[in-house]
Structure formats: structure tokens, C-alpha cells
Amino acid sequence: MRWIRYTFDQKTHYGLLDGEQIQQVEGNPFDVYEKTDIFRSFKEVKLEIPVVPRTFYCAGLNYSEHVIESAKKQGIDPVLPTKADIGYRANNALIAHLEHVVIPKDATEKIHYEGELVVVIGKKAKHLTLDNALSCVLGYTIGNDVSERNWQRSDRTFWRSKNTDTFKPMGPWIDTNFTPNQATTTVKVNGVASTVYKTNSMIFDVPTFLVEITKYLTLWPGDVMWMGTDGSSPNLVSGDVVDIEISGLGHLTNTFVKET
């Protein structure tokens, strides 16, 4: 089942996607909902981010090649995380599939993508175990953790480097049947493959993160957890189109433009 969130005639709804057709729903996937008799074509609606997160978690360092590559670029020894320490991103930065990432005027040339699997929480949960961890998951979507690497190094926190408006594309939908086990993440820039990795080759997988964080934190319906990225990105410039495909899940596509 694929949940999409969209605007038609200035109203935003949840709907269920079947091929090119959307069945409008009253309510939302995190609470009660009812299917309606209203159908829209996928092409006639404006896609929105599939959820406005209650809390926006992000795993940061969670694939070994990404840690090694970024250490190499800084001329330091790579240090792989030994614990599943989660971080945070901010809602102001979220944009939908096909919306534009706006590079601020004073940003440096080091604008990078990070293609990520996103876990969408559907049920309140605490003290999960490895056996029941996935029971709180509604489904999965795709995220692009856009970063300004020089700000990431110069600032004390990630507020600007990671959370500038438009720096967090997320979408296109929430797929409730997807499992990451056999999936491949492919990031293309202007149609040419730039990063390819096994989606599930994480240092700490989804159940491990869910178990760790729910030792102390309650997860709520509508929370999202971005699972980190592998590999590295070239410097992106105005006009670049970045397409992140997770096989079996979908494509998240956004054009980068310079602020005028």
C-alpha cells in the first residue's frame, strides 16, 4: 500500500495510490481514516511531503564507506560509530518530491546530497525488542539529507549546514509493503549514476536503532527516522537534478537552484 499526501484545489489530503490513480481518504494513516469515493489522477495533484514529522530523527553516520570517505576528505582517520546514537533534523527544511532545493547565495561550493532510507513510525512505542521493533513502523519513504560541508565543519551545530530551508527533500510516498533487505539505493546526478549502495548495509539496522532509542525515548505516530547514507557526493551546482531511487520503493527527484 502506498500512502501519498497531496494538494488538489488548495486542499491537502491523504490518499492511497494504485498505479496512476489516487483514492482520497478522510483522516490520515496515523489515526483513523476512511476511503472516499473521490479519485484523482497522480498527474493532476501537487505532491506534498508524505508526513510533517512530530520528531525528525536522523542516524547520521551509519554506513562505513560514508564515514571513511568523509574522514579521507578531512585528512583524518575514520572512526566508525560503536553505538546507535541518533541525531535530529528540522521540519522547516522539508520539501516534497519535485520541489527545488535552493542553495543560499553565500553557500560555498560544497553542496552535497545524501540519499537515505526513511522509516515512518505509525504507532506509539517504548522499550521495543529486536523481535517486535518493526511493529511500530507504518512504512518507508526516501530522504535527501542535503549538506553544506564547509558550514558543517565551521559551525558548532548542524542548524545551518543541514537544516537551511529546502535542504531536506522527502518523498514521494510512504510504502507500507517495502522491506530494505534486498533493496539498492542509486543516486543519479543529471541522469548519471553517482552513488550506488545496498540499502540495508547499515552499521546499525532499523530494528537496532528502534530498540536503542526506545530504551529512553517514546516514539510517536508521525515520527520519522532517516537511516544515514553510504558513499559520497560530488559538489552540486545550480541546475543539477538529483534523483534518489531505492529499488522497490520509488524515486525522489529534486532540482538544485541557486538563490537569486
Add this chain to the structure above:
Amino acid sequence: MRWIRYTFDQKTHYGLLDGEQIQQVEGNPFDVYEKTDIFRSFKEVKLEIPVVPRTFYCAGLNYSEHVIESAKKQGIDPVLPTKADIGYRANNALIAHLEHVVIPKDATEKIHYEGELVVVIGKKAKHLTLDNALSCVLGYTIGNDVSERNWQRSDRTFWRSKNTDTFKPMGPWIDTNFTPNQATTTVKVNGVASTVYKTNSMIFDVPTFLVEITKYLTLWPGDVMWMGTDGSSPNLVSGDVVDIEISGLGHLTNTFVKET
């Protein structure tokens, strides 16, 4: 004007506080609202956090004595921030005035309070200037940025040290007339003053933070910005009652209990 958020008869409302009396409101202070003819006594309602933040910003290091004290405890030289770099906290951790802070079973003895001024955003804003920065502020409330200092040092991020469930008391209300200029923040443990500082002796004041972050980020109604703390805290133990008073604004009081 003081906005409070409360539950009566299993329903949560916004209301306006006048002395001990609450006038119930339809709607909320961030959108449209209308006063009703329903009045409650302050004593008969359950107080809730005054807002569920859209984004939960936190200034972290923003008072010089706090930076110096915490560096001293770690045996390192203090480094005062040279830029207004904002951080984030998480909604799962929020609790209201008079609710209990629960210290996890496996926490160390280093459980500390941080009494903070909280700015509540009322209007969407970007590219603010020092002259118009405060125009987006609805009012102010009080926060306690409870921290487990050993986790703060051992973990890669602040997820557990700062965002364990119940670690973020906030309240009791939003005061729209308060200004921090002449205010004093007094933190008492079991009735004895433990930390006293001038609320406005920040390294970067409220307008400076608003101008800096809105260079890159859009602020939204319902966002909150915790402004950091001065001084340091003793180790808190089960049964301790922590009361944070900001003069002219109110008291935020919470009892600390050990998880059983």
C-alpha cells in the same frame, strides 16, 4: 496576557489566565481564536505544556559562566561561542509544570537542571533584522533543559543525555507582555536558591538569535527557542523539587523521581 493550555474533563483547550480564573478559548494563539463564555478555576484544570512545538530550537551555550563552569568540571579551557549556532531538542521529552521528571534506572548521578528562558514564535518569519526581530514573538515561557552529563560526554549526539522522556519540562504559560531586560532567573532545589542569574545576560540575545537563524531558516508559529542557561547545577536525586522562577514571568516546578 497569559495563554495557558490545559485539560478539563478529558479535553485540551487554550485559555486566557486572569488571576486564578481561566477563560476558555476556541482555537489557539497561533491561528484564529475566539473567547468563549466558559470559565474555569486554575486549580480545577490539569496544566499541559503551553505549546507542542513545530520545531524545538535550543541555544545551548549562551551564558559565559555556564560555559566556564562546565569546562572547569571537564578540566578543559572554556571556549565561548563566537557565533549564534542553534541546536535542537525533541518533543517526546516535554512535560508540563508539576509533572515528574523520571530519572532512568541506568542513569549516573550526574542529573542536572538548566533553567532557561523560552521564546515562543507566533508568526512566520524569515530574513528578520535587529529592528523587527521581536515582531514574530508571541511571548515567553520557562524551560528546564534537564541533562545527564555523563551521557552528554559519552554519546556522539545529545539524543539520550538531553531528550530522554520527561527531560524537558516547559511552562507554566505563555506571557505575551514579559520582556527579559530586567528579569532574574532563580533556580531553587527543595526551596533553597541554587542558581541565580540575570535572565538577559546572554552572550547572544533573543533578537540576535532570531536574525541569525532566519538568514537561512524560516520560523513558524509554534516554534520555540530555548535561550540557554547560566551557572551550574548540583547532582539531583530522587525526591528533589526543582523550581525555576523568572521574575515577572512565573514558576516552573517539577519533582525528580527515579524510574522504578
